[in-house]
Amino acid sequence: MLSLESIQGPADLRALSPEQAGLLAPRIRQLLVDTVTRTGGHLGPNLGVVELSIALHRVFESPRDRILWDTGHQAYVHKILTGRAGALATLRQAGGLSGYPSRKESEHDVIENSHASTVLSWADGLARAQGIQGVVDRAVVAVIGDGALTGGMAWEALNNIGAAADRPVIIVLNDNTRSYAPTIGAFADHLALLRGPGAPKALFESLGLAYLGPVDGHDITSLEAALRRAAGLGRPVLVHCVTEKGRGHTPAEQDEMDRCHAVRGRSTGKASGDGSRSWTSVFGGELAELGASRPDIVAITAAMLAPTGLGEFARRYPDRTIDVGIAEQHAVTAAAGLALGGMHPVVALYATFLNRAFDQLLLDTALHRAPVTFVLDRAGVTGDDGASHNGMWDMSLLQLVPGLRLAAPRDAATLRRALREAVAVHDGPTAVRFPKGSTGGDIPAVGTIAGIDVLRRGGGEDVLIVSLGAMAGTCLEVADRLTRHGFGVTVVDPRWVKPVAPALVELGLNHRLVATVEDNGRAGGAGSAIAQALSDAGAATPVRTFGIPQHFLEHGTRADLLAGAGLSAQHLARALAEILFGREIEELEHQPLVAVEQHSG
């Protein structure tokens, strides 16, 4: 009996008889359950693609044939079958396996972006390149979920793929009827028809694709037969595989919310332990309260109702809760349409997913001064979900949007306040952004200056630290360290980071150094805007902006990644001391470098 750890690559799989290959499935499932419940990760999606992954790697010869995964969260089985079973226990941990395909891990991993609905475009491009180069012996296979197929980009690709009968792309639709929740929309309804007997196959065939299916996505023999037939057609083809998300693990099969789409790990996903509520739940509770007094508020999600905290609002106001599928671009412009119709939409997204709807935000929402509120969860460093899941670009992107007001709350109290202030704005878009995890204890202001919260009065004018968003705890720790060495440090939090408050400029003019600290990319972030405002005011005060350096972060814990980005209290205090007095401070040098994390993920 072949051990999973001894599978070095797909060739070992192809050497097995169909019966032997089938015997791997339960063992793979057990390994997934044992491992992912400990490490955390996408348990349900991977339990649903065990047989499909086995069949794919028995029919196609990766890496010669390219197998591309949409989103990539369902590629753990692919990793097991390509020689990484023994490393699965390191999943999503620093230095360990990524939770998504990773080119540096394996030649079998082709694309790494974990944003949904991109795989068909990748496949179209790759197939075009092979066509131009006359390559005819390398299959291009794109695996896409029913949820990802609700993303507009997928249909842009289908429009191209179906138009070229001589350019074979093999699309494997992993239809488990769900994203997190059941997949919504007319397309999902059509798939339900196709899963039934005798349904018309017209949709895909009218788009130039051969349609094979529905195929039992848990029957390796049927899957292999369909995939081999698809490979022999020599034209674009869609193989419709019907699978069950969470299959083989009762808790997942019975999980009506999301079939254990993304589970916390026993050993890595512990809650912060400080007993505070999550940012997500504080937002969700406040929005549900607002819904009572504001009948114009509607909540919009892009297939992530529960993860973005809209559950309570949806329970109370189902008629004012909209799930558009994994369709952020549509969500944003539909929100502008709702605003045009007199509503006040609240679009709840993970910060990183707003990236793809920037044009809709800029020219449909902001240009039309539409009163839409964007609530961006998982802003800043998220950590274990890897490079494309960090919300580290929003405060830079949103700086570019004329008329948009941006809030970065520091704790639960300021989040509630920011949300109420945001939905009270009627002449343009607003955004409120916060990180993953627990809010930590509230950090009260010791005073205010023209709307800016003073978190600590410095007793001197050496340094003005402008704390942005959830970095307040770290900034206060920095002030403590510097004060112990005789520096006068004032810490303020503007709460609304865009536009830059005039009082912030005034304060900056009266200090020897201004430091801004944000859990966002440093390039073009909120700190840059503050520096620009001081410069425009003719201030000679030097400004040092601290943020995430401009590179993609490896997966790891939020605290470690923040420290690695120089955003721990020790790093910041040392950097400021050097700037102020050009000298190292012995004590600061020798203290252990641990991230001071007010809000742990």
Ligand SMILES: Cc1ncc(C[n+]2csc(CCOP(=O)(O)OP(=O)(O)O)c2C)c(N)n1
């Ligand atoms: C652009 C974008 N929006 C949202 C997400 C969050 N997300 C990750 S997986 C997922 C559901 C994907 O559903 P499906 O494609 O059917 O795959 P399944 O999990 O069912 O295998 C979502 C919404 C994402 N990765 N990318």
Ligand SMILES: CC(=O)[C@@H](O)[C@H](O)COP(=O)(O)O
């Ligand atoms: C793959 C994807 O985009 C989501 O499932 C994400 O991994 C979930 O992240 P959280 O665990 O932060 O909700």
Ligand SMILES: [Mg+2]
């Ligand atoms: Mg699905």
